[in-house]
Amino acid sequence: MGMLHCTDCIYGSFEQNPKTGRWRGTCERRYTLADPHVYPDPGGYFADDPTKLVPMVDPWGKEYLRTSDICNRYIHLSELDKKRESAFSMFSSWRKSKGGDRGLWARQKKKGTK
DSSP, X not given: OOOOOGGGBTTEEEEEXXXXXXXXXXXXXXXXXXXXXXXXXXXXXXXXXXXXXXXXXXXXXXXXXXXXXXXXXOOBHHHHHHHHHHHHHHHHHHHHHTTHHHHHHHHHHHHXXX
């Protein structure tokens, strides 16, 4: 298995600057992504390869002392589909236990007539 990167996380989004061809990444969990091998501040937030961008600053503005190229809230894109399927199957089974759509409609009708 290869290394994990923020580019594979559901919270990461990346865009390429059309003029320079360099990548910038953002994290929905408010981690600041940067290239740890480039120190000048403006240049460190861009990379030629998006997989080089890693969490450098945590959501509270402190330096993120990382032990890998991802944060501890990493969720792989493939896990998102599994979570969606799980939530849908839980909802479907709940709805069936209540009598399906017809059972819900009948209960609502009874409540309205009281």
